[in-house]
Amino acid sequence: MSGGTRLENANPVIFQRSGERVLTANDEDEDVHDPIDDREIFDLIRSINDPEHPLSLEELNVVEQVRVKVDDAESNVSVEFTPTIPHCSMATLIGLSIKVKLLRSLPDRFKIDVRISPGTHASEEAVNKQLADKERVAAALENSSLLEVVNQCLSTRSI
Amino acid sequence: MKEALSLVQRLSAHPDSRCWFVSWSPTGTLLASCGGDKAVRIWGREGDSWICKSVLQDGHQRTVRKVAWSPCGNYLASASFDATTCIWKKKNDDFESMTVLEGHENEVKCVAWAPSGNLLATCSRDKSVWVWEVDEEDEYECVTVVNSHTQDVKHVVWHPTQELLASASYDNNICIYKEEDDDWECRATLQGHTSTVWGLSFDAAGQRLASCSDDRTVKIWKEYPNECGQDLSWKCVCTLSGYHGRTVYDVAWCRLTGAMATACGDDAVRVFKEDETADPDQPVFSLAAQVAKAHSQDVNCVAWNPKEVGLLASCSDDGDIAIWRFQEED
Numbered sequence: 001m002s003g004g005t006r007l008e009n010a011n012p013v014i015f016q017r018s019g020e021r022v023l024t025a026n027d028e029d030e031d032v033h034d035p036i037d038d039r040e041i042f043d044l045i046r047s048i049n050d051p052e053h054p055l056s057l058e059e060l061n062v063v064e065q066v067r068v069k070v071d072d073a074e075s076n077v078s079v080e081f082t083p084t085i086p087h088c089s090m091a092t093l094i095g096l097s098i099k100v101k102l103l104r105s106l107p108d109r110f111k112i113d114v115r116i117s118p119g120t121h122a123s124e125e126a127v128n129k130q131l132a133d134k135e136r137v138a139a140a141l142e143n144s145s146l147l148e149v150v151n152q153c154l155s156t157r158s159i
Numbered sequence: 160m161k162e163a164l165s166l167v168q169r170l171s172a173h174p175d176s177r178c179w180f181v182s183w184s185p186t187g188t189l190l191a192s193c194g195g196d197k198a199v200r201i202w203g204r205e206g207d208s209w210i211c212k213s214v215l216q217d218g219h220q221r222t223v224r225k226v227a228w229s230p231c232g233n234y235l236a237s238a239s240f241d242a243t244t245c246i247w248k249k250k251n252d253d254f255e256s257m258t259v260l261e262g263h264e265n266e267v268k269c270v271a272w273a274p275s276g277n278l279l280a281t282c283s284r285d286k287s288v289w290v291w292e293v294d295e296e297d298e299y300e301c302v303t304v305v306n307s308h309t310q311d312v313k314h315v316v317w318h319p320t321q322e323l324l325a326s327a328s329y330d331n332n333i334c335i336y337k338e339e340d341d342d343w344e345c346r347a348t349l350q351g352h353t354s355t356v357w358g359l360s361f362d363a364a365g366q367r368l369a370s371c372s373d374d375r376t377v378k379i380w381k382e383y384p385n386e387c388g389q390d391l392s393w394k395c396v397c398t399l400s401g402y403h404g405r406t407v408y409d410v411a412w413c414r415l416t417g418a419m420a421t422a423c424g425d426d427a428v429r430v431f432k433e434d435e436t437a438d439p440d441q442p443v444f445s446l447a448a449q450v451a452k453a454h455s456q457d458v459n460c461v462a463w464n465p466k467e468v469g470l471l472a473s474c475s476d477d478g479d480i481a482i483w484r485f486q487e488e489d
Contacts, residue, residue: 133373
């Protein structure tokens, strides 16, 4: 996570950002119950900054709307993310940033599962286990230097 | 026959943070809780309700993960993410910090007293289990550091009567330790869970051990005599699967009734009863009661009152403690 060293993935493929959500009449009607949907979750995480590049997770195709699943009635959210390279050492940090963003944004009733897209990372199982261990996530977030890095990923970038 | 779990009281124990663990005093009159707010709270009964008797603050710089009472009930130990374990001494109605045990490299995950009260065990994310000896002058000395696990150690628990220690880990295994020539050694490794083992509980006699895991199962392990006399022999005699929707964070085996309670990441509290007619080498447990939304978030801990039959405490990420009464009705 130290700056200045050689980039792990120096020339990432950059993807097009998706457009803004198209609002329907029901979305604007306060009286209509409006469950949280995949697009809403995607909108929360797509602008998270990559720790290495001045690009968003969406632009690097680390997150995609099709890999977001939400069940509002069951209070479950599951997100799969795809590291840009199979040996990316930032995978845990990226997953943690997605998790923290969702923990901070969603109501407490939600169970949030963040995993690596199957087959896209060398240490997939170890990273998934770490991200699913809420005790280790809680301890990590009490570490002020790590929290600062996470907050940097979550800060809105001025273009 | 119908069994039910009814709510006695809900307490907002650690508001705006997690309540990680609860522990009953040996007489069952006090309940200690700890949480993400770095505090330990002591709850006692007044009339028909449970109230906060004292708040133990300033002992820790970070989350207090677990608490444990000494067998005499005069001391309380608290394990913290700040890498220390604090020993509190009860003075009349209050508690004062007496000793701070240091040595672990990072987060201390659990602390437990041996039945004699002369030994204390702690475990940590640094993969080690430490055994501490307490002398008459209340001095603590580390007598052993055991490194049998290859990952974060989540829980330690002592046998109800013997000086036998068990630990559960992120490496999916359980280790059983015994003292051998002044040294504590791992004498058995219990393999079977396919993910992190979060909690352990011995039955009243100490011949069986229940474990719960991130693999959403509870396993029952039984000790068998070993002819060679060398390593201890524990075998998995029962696996409870299909009951838990998410990680099982804790299991508590009631010493009074044999009922087994579980705390689960799907917000539910469940109680299992053993079929007493089944073969002891192939025990059968069935779900006797469950409260699906026992808490509004993950349930982290369940604890049976050691004296009052059927009284169960649970606590949750929502910061609350709930006290339940488990009753078997005819």
